[in-house]
Amino acid sequence: MAQPHLNPATLPAQSELQAFARTAAHLLAERRVRSPGARVVKRRPGVGMQHLDHRDYVPGDEVRHIDWRQTARRRRPIVRQFESETATDWTVLLDLSSSMATHGASKWRAAVAGAAAMSYALLELGHRVGLLAFGRSVSTECPRGRGRTHYASVVRTLGALRPVATGEPSDLGACGRRLHGDSAVVVFSDFLADDEMRGGLAALLERSSSLHALQIADPADATLPATGEVDLVDVETGARITALADGRAAALAVEERAELARRLRAFCQRSGIAFTAWDVARPWQQTLIEHLARARSVC
Amino acid sequence: MLSFATPAWLLGLLLVPLIRWLHRGGPHRRAVPVASLALWRRAGTTGPAAGERRPPDPAWRRRALVAALLSLALAGPRSAVEVERVTLWVDDSLSMLTREDGRPRLVRGLELAATELAGRHGAEVEVRTLSQPWEVRRTLDAAVASDLVSAAGQHEPSPPPAALWRSDREHWLVTDGTSAALDANAYARVIRVGDTRRNAGLLRLSARRSLEDRDRLDVELQARNGGEGAEERVVVLSSEAGEIIRATLRLAPGESASLSASTGMNSRLAARLEPTDALEADDSISLDASELAARRVHADPACPAPLLAALRAHPALSIAGETSDAALSVDCGTGKAAVSRAKLRFVDGGTRQPLDGPLLWSSAVDPASRRLGAYRWRAAGQLAPPQGKDVVLLASGAMPLVVRRADDAAAVIETSLDVEAGPRDDATALPLLVAFLVDEALSESLLDAVAVTAREPDAVLVAPRTAVEAAAGVRATVMASDTRSWSRLLLLAVLFVLPWELTALLRRLRRERVEAEAWSQ
Numbered sequence: 056m057a058q059p060h061l062n063p064a065t066l067p068a069q070s071e072l073q074a075f076a077r078t079a080a081h082l083l084a085e086r087r088v089r090s091p092g093a094r095v096v097k098r099r100p101g102v103g104m105q106h107l108d109h110r111d112y113v114p115g116d117e118v119r120h121i122d123w124r125q126t127a128r129r130r131r132p133i134v135r136q137f138e139s140e141t142a143t144d145w146t147v148l149l150d151l152s153s154s155m156a157t158h159g160a161s162k163w164r165a166a167v168a169g170a171a172a173m174s175y176a177l178l179e180l181g182h183r184v185g186l187l188a189f190g191r192s193v194s195t196e197c198p199r200g201r202g203r204t205h206y207a208s209v210v211r212t213l214g215a216l217r218p219v220a221t222g223e224p225s226d227l228g229a230c231g232r233r234l235h236g237d238s239a240v241v242v243f244s245d246f247l248a249d250d251e252m253r254g255g256l257a258a259l260l261e262r263s264s265s266l267h268a269l270q271i272a273d274p275a276d277a278t279l280p281a282t283g284e285v286d287l288v289d290v291e292t293g294a295r296i297t298a299l300a301d302g303r304a305a306a307l308a309v310e311e312r313a314e315l316a317r318r319l320r321a322f323c324q325r326s327g328i329a330f331t332a333w334d335v336a337r338p339w340q341q342t343l344i345e346h347l348a349r350a351r352s353v354c
Numbered sequence: 355m356l357s358f359a360t361p362a363w364l365l366g367l368l369l370v371p372l373i374r375w376l377h378r379g380g381p382h383r384r385a386v387p388v389a390s391l392a393l394w395r396r397a398g399t400t401g402p403a404a405g406e407r408r409p410p411d412p413a414w415r416r417r418a419l420v421a422a423l424l425s426l427a428l429a430g431p432r433s434a435v436e437v438e439r440v441t442l443w444v445d446d447s448l449s450m451l452t453r454e455d456g457r458p459r460l461v462r463g464l465e466l467a468a469t470e471l472a473g474r475h476g477a478e479v480e481v482r483t484l485s486q487p488w489e490v491r492r493t494l495d496a497a498v499a500s501d502l503v504s505a506a507g508q509h510e511p512s513p514p515p516a517a518l519w520r521s522d523r524e525h526w527l528v529t530d531g532t533s534a535a536l537d538a539n540a541y542a543r544v545i546r547v548g549d550t551r552r553n554a555g556l557l558r559l560s561a562r563r564s565l566e567d568r569d570r571l572d573v574e575l576q577a578r579n580g581g582e583g584a585e586e587r588v589v590v591l592s593s594e595a596g597e598i599i600r601a602t603l604r605l606a607p608g609e610s611a612s613l614s615a616s617t618g619m620n621s622r623l624a625a626r627l628e629p630t631d632a633l634e635a636d637d638s639i640s641l642d643a644s645e646l647a648a649r650r651v652h653a654d655p656a657c658p659a660p661l662l663a664a665l666r667a668h669p670a671l672s673i674a675g676e677t678s679d680a681a682l683s684v685d686c687g688t689g690k691a692a693v694s695r696a697k698l699r700f701v702d703g704g705t706r707q708p709l710d711g712p713l714l715w716s717s718a719v720d721p722a723s724r725r726l727g728a729y730r731w732r733a734a735g736q737l738a739p740p741q742g743k744d745v746v747l748l749a750s751g752a753m754p755l756v757v758r759r760a761d762d763a764a765a766v767i768e769t770s771l772d773v774e775a776g777p778r779d780d781a782t783a784l785p786l787l788v789a790f791l792v793d794e795a796l797s798e799s800l801l802d803a804v805a806v807t808a809r810e811p812d813a814v815l816v817a818p819r820t821a822v823e824a825a826a827g828v829r830a831t832v833m834a835s836d837t838r839s840w841s842r843l844l845l846l847a848v849l850f851v852l853p854w855e856l857t858a859l860l861r862r863l864r865r866e867r868v869e870a871e872a873w874s875q
Contacts, residue, residue: 157389158389221387245389248392273389276388281386284383284399286384286385287386287394288388289387296398297398298397298398298399299397299399304394305397310396311393
């Protein structure tokens with residue numbers, strides 16, 4: 056299988072990114088009320104300017120955050136807590152497993168376009184954006200950064216990535232150990248694993264302020280280039296099964312793929328994960344806008 | 355009956371069940387990479403149920419066929435077939451040219467043989483002559499018959515070589531039965547031709563230089579009666595200058611007679627019998643006597659008088675002036691020898707000295723020519739040591755006396771023997787030395803030259819022998835057993851199936867490559 060090549064045409068054009076960023080700005084900044092008349096108050100402690108609360112001092116806290124008046128009043132060290140600024144930090148996770156490289160790496164190209172667009176839009180809004188590429192482990196990391204110059208770093212990182220054609224499984228849980236602080240996480244993957252990576256998503260949910268999952272699907276995954284009896288080889292694990300390649304087998308595969316997406320969608324709904332199934336045939340702008348709009352009601 | 359040259363190769367047939375067993379897994383399955391086996395789990399085929407066998411890959415038949423054919427071909431299968439093989443031996447002696455009913459006996463015999471062979475359909479025929487038995491002709495048609503007639507009469511017949519007398523062939527003979535060397539009983543079929551029983555012919559015409567006069571030839575002619583009746587013929591001997599002698603010969607059956615004559619030096623002599631008879635070929639005979647003419651010699655004027663006298667006394671030499679067509683030139687130290695194909699060089703250093711010891715002859719010298727040892731020679735100088743391919747013909751101790759120098763342009767003979775005074779005890783030594791040197795220089799024996807044209811004594815016999823008459827007839831056909839090998843046919847079959855298999859493999863390879871490229875797009 057040929058190694059997919061990421062040429063400049065794979066990345067969205069500047070005009071497309073700017074247009075997408077303008078549209079995404081509203082969806083990322085505004086929060087829709089959950090119900091008429093209700094007011095959503097979602098305040099979390101973190102790094103910010105707005106004072107939120109006090110708490111006892113623990114070793115490691117910065118001395119400049121000690122509230123000396125409260126300390127004198129309570130006769131023990133008290134530090135100030137600040138309200139975390141919403142989604143200040145974002146981390147984009149990119150699936151680099153071998154399943155992303157099948158069928159000419161169409162899924163990989165879609166994931167790269169989506170990751171680049173999301174990074175651009177978030178950086179335009181002043182957020183810090185980091186990038187993690189993962190297979191069986193995190194293979195590449197672009198640390199969080201801010202501004203347009205950081206987008207260039209993100210693009211360089213994306214340009215250097217190549218999914219391995221065979222033998223590279225995906226372990227989403229490995230990314231959880233690389234997440235620091237409180238950040239929103241966006242996952243671009245085909246989620247083709249035994250448990251649809253639900254374990255990994257659950258682990259990420261614990262370490263992120265909000266979690267977005269975009270399942271990239273290629274209809275070609277449910278087709279076979281031959282007829283008759285064939286040996287099907289899993290590109291990630293190398294496992295084999297014998298199958299009779301015909302119309303019935305393709306129909307079963309389509310059903311299985313739909314069932315996989317249904318289970319993943321149900322899991323995400325239960326867990327408060329913004330989920331979108333992305334057919335590679337659909338434009339990335341439409342998919343991402345729809346996802347962000349849907350995410351406002353979930354996260 | 356089928357048999358095998360190397361039956362051990364038949365063990366290769368055991369590969370057939372082995373190939374069948376190796377293909378038990380069914381047709382070759384392509385390996386198709388997929389993003390996740392989870393999508394195809396329900397499409398996976400179940401394994402064969404207990405007791406149920408999958409059909410093998412159909413390609414096993416093709417491969418087993420190649421293995422079986424190859425094993426059989428290497429085993430060398432062969433079958434015995436009955437083949438009728440005839441070797442027609444043709445007596446192409448002179449007597450077969452006897453004309454009867456307007457045509458030679460040989461033509462009649464070949465026609466009869468062709469008629470006989472036409473009745474043997476499928477027989478493998480080869481035609482050989484008794485004079486040239488190693489030359490074989492595969493058919494007997496008009497062109498071959500004409501070729502045989504034109505080449506006949508050169509030799510008297512002799513029995514076929516044992517190597518060609520193969521027992522798996524039927525041997526036929528076309529002959530007139532005149533030769534006693536042929537055993538007619540050995541042949542399966544003898545086709546005898548010829549009824550003429552009277553003939554007289556010339557056997558031999560020879561000439562030699564007359565001992566009394568070097569410019570004349572002594573001629574001898576021999577004739578024989580080869581028939582069964584008394585013959586009387588007029589013999590006419592002639593040359594380019596005209597008729598030499600005419601005489602009448604009366605010959606009893608089987609009798610020979612000779613006729614002698616003397617004539618001037620002529621290059622061509624001819625003799626004929628008058629009147630001619632049925633076998634005209636032996637009624638005339640000719641002789642090329644040009645080789646008996648004296649050789650022109652150019653002698654260096656500086657040569658000693660005894661040497662010049664010896665050269666003049668040589669019967670086969672004539673002293674000539676400085677001409678370009680001299681056969682031999684004699685150089686006595688002036689270097690003015692004429693251009694010729696042979697050269698004698700006499701070295702004279704001015705000092706005379708006795709020889710170191712007895713004469714020593716080279717093995718290259720004909721023993722009959724070693725006639726100088728009885729004389730007491732002296733050396734008149736010292737020859738240069740022999741170089742390269744030079745040959746020392748005569749020496750005394752370590753001193754070379756006669757040397758043949760290697761020269762591409764001419765044969766050069768050098769000698770340091772004293773030819774001015776010669777041996778002291780005998781004046782005949784110098785002519786013998788000159789004769790020896792001239793013979794070595796010209797590479798021929800001039801004094802003993804005889805020009806001869808001769809036929810074999812039985813060449814003029816035309817009457818068949820009684821034994822041949824009795825043997826002529828048809829005998830039982832000999833059917834030779836031959837083996838036909840089937841290996842080549844089987845190998846051809848392999849060469850047919852093998853490309854089939856290779857084509858199938860190449861098509862599969864190409865299909866998989868195209869599909870893999872399409873898969874990776």
